[in-house]
Amino acid sequence: MSDVLKKLAAVLEARKGADPQSSYVAGLYAKGLDAILKKVGEEATETVLAAKSGERAKIIHETADLWFHTLIMLAQTGLKPDDILTELDRRFGVSGLDEKASRQGHK
Numbered sequence: 001m002s003d004v005l006k007k008l009a010a011v012l013e014a015r016k017g018a019d020p021q022s023s024y025v026a027g028l029y030a031k032g033l034d035a036i037l038k039k040v041g042e043e044a045t046e047t048v049l050a051a052k053s054g055e056r057a058k059i060i061h062e063t064a065d066l067w068f069h070t071l072i073m074l075a076q077t078g079l080k081p082d083d084i085l086t087e088l089d090r091r092f093g094v095s096g097l098d099e100k101a102s103r104q105g106h107k
């Protein structure tokens with residue numbers, strides 16, 4: 001799968017030292033965690049409405065906005081996408097689905 005999450009997370013880290021006037025992300029950091037969480041909440045609502053509309057392009061656009069703002073939230077709280085991917089990977093392993101998937105792959 002694409003490593004865009006990792007690349008984007010690196011850009012978001014770099015924006016921590018940027019002028020808030022020069023960058024949307026730096027501007028959000030400057031406003032603080034509450035402002036970031038407000039955006040996450042708004043984007044989550046917009047994603048739900050998009051899914052209800054059933055419009056594929058809208059769902060993709062709003063989910064991208066939600067993921068993007070979630071990545072900013074993670075950066076602000078000292079976390080990286082890998083922390084979440086590791087947790088999902090662990091759950092996948094616990095469910096036994098990875099073993100089943102690899103067995104099917106070897107059929």
Ligand SMILES: N=c1c2ncn([C@@H]3O[C@H](COP(=O)(O)OP(=O)(O)OP(=O)(O)O)[C@@H](O)[C@H]3O)c2ncn1[C@@H]1O[C@H](COP(=O)(O)O)[C@@H](O)[C@H]1O
Nearest residue numbers: 008011012015022023024025026027042043064065068069
């Ligand atoms: N992926 C994104 C991205 N997705 C969404 N957005 C911004 O997130 C905001 C989404 O807010 P809304 O949907 O509410 O739309 P809006 O009404 O225009 O925004 P608001 O006025 O409500 O803030 C918009 O301003 C978008 O421009 C993004 N801004 C930046 N990026 C990436 O982040 C990187 C760093 O961005 P800068 O910090 O701006 O350089 C860039 O290189 C891009 O790759």
